[in-house]
Amino acid sequence: MAFEPPRRLARALGEENAAPGAGAWLARLPEIVADVVARRGLDVERVVAPGGRNSLVLLVRTDGAAAPAALKVAPPFAEPAAERAALAHWKGWGAVETYETGADDVDGGDGDGALLLERLRPEVSLRSLPDAKALLEAAGTIRRLWVQPPAGHAFETVEDRTGREARAMQGGDGPEALVDAALRAREAMLATADESLLLHGAFRQGKVLAGERSPWLAVGPEPVVGERAYDLARLARDRVEDLIASDTGASTARRRMRRLADSLDVDGDRLRSWTLFRAVESGTRAARAGRDSTAEVLLEYASWL
Template identity: 65%
Template sequence: MAFEPPPRLVRALGEAAPDGDAWLERLPEAARQAVAARELTVERVQLPGGRSSLVVLVRRSDGTPAVLKLAPPRARPQSERAALAHWGGLGAVQLLESGAAEGVLLLERLHPDVSVRSLPEAKALLEAAGTLRRLWVEPPGEDGAHTFETVAERTGRQAAAMRASAVADAGVLTLVDAALAAREELLAGPPEHRLLHGTFRQSKVLAGERTPWLAVGPDPVVGECAFDLARLVRDRVEDLIASPSGAATTRRRVKRLAESLDVEQERLRGWTLFRAVESGVRALRVGRPRDAELLLEFAGWL
């Protein structure tokens, strides 16, 4: 079978590595080797797939359905493996092999075409938030020692990229200043140490067999829960922007999610602002002006 990367993956990696990506060139052969080494039977490549990995639906030698995931180093697959191993299937997809094959994960098969996003909005937010709560555990390691990136470290890289971006629009610059100031204030206090999903949203929660909903595709980070919840606030941003009551709905969503997960509302608002502006500025930088417009308009409501 040909393991050609889906167009969505090619575009996303092209944005991250505009001068070319050797990993993409090696991907078909790497996939063939991973399948052969595990004696897997390939069903199909998942389409449209993710933006940072190749996902292949397979069956193990005993007929058990599974998912083979191949990701480049920049997607931090070893960090994903460590988080999934620590969660042990509680709230997240189950890791099916303990080996540390570089960039290759063998995972429990969920229902790849059924995410919590398929539910009505209010129900989707409720189910997604409940799933996220189960992931917020103490990170592995003694005395607070762990190998995961922290919220301070990750947002520090992002803040530096925001400062370096050539933004000429005065309105965008005002939002950047507000986002950077919010980050500084949020990081000023004692840090909270919880293992977080890192890139959580409704489409990252898939239907399962052993439990109704399970999270997939973490980019784990250690820090405060409000950071993790912030990405969920802007889910279905296109619908929010199109609605006359989008701004009011967003503010109610912040309040409702903060209360339901016992997160301080103002901290959730601050991280939602930072993450929306960071995503918007990055979209501008890689040539996605429509996405940038939506994200920055949303950020202006906060």
């Protein structure tokens, strides 16, 4: 299948600190897609652009070109098997449905990094709504995802994921005082955590798309097991560029965080702590990748917390 990978994907996988093997996977992507499509007997309509930073999404048809679906192809380091397992556990409750729940569904299964999914409307996310309405819909969606993980699950924990991130943050890519505050906040949250729920892991307005079966459904989980405040922390800083550009950005950000915490019965102090950690982690990661403007915005936001 001949196509050009979306620029966002090519740019992200070409960054200096991209995962090992990212460039090789990107170079082979047309070949990988052609194989995945052929083995599933799919008809491709188009590539979704701008798409994501670590996967390719195509709109396809199954069953003799009759049934619309979406095909997501991701590299091994994006852990598509974990995403598949989380979507299968949610069974469409608050999230997009997966049409393949295990390696037996298609020859090759998880090994090809592909997920055949319910088709949503990729051009319509919660970011298309006014912010207050978007946050209300986001809260209703994320609430459905917070369930007990399956017995014997292999999902990563918040402690393990943030442990890797914390080690990377100590590389001198952010203000020392801010990094230290974020690391202390993480330690305090882990020491007092009392929830072990299945979380989306990367939840934000852009990860909630319009659908037919339900008005709004979450996509693109990076599943992790831990407390709800961690999952809500990424949503709390949505539209951060608008906040930074506003004269009242700091106070607006704090009010938004309180509203989110209250609406979902999450401890406000825990949400603030995890929001601080995740903002500083994202900021220092952006700095390492040379995305200086993004790093500056995120670290300024974190300084308000």
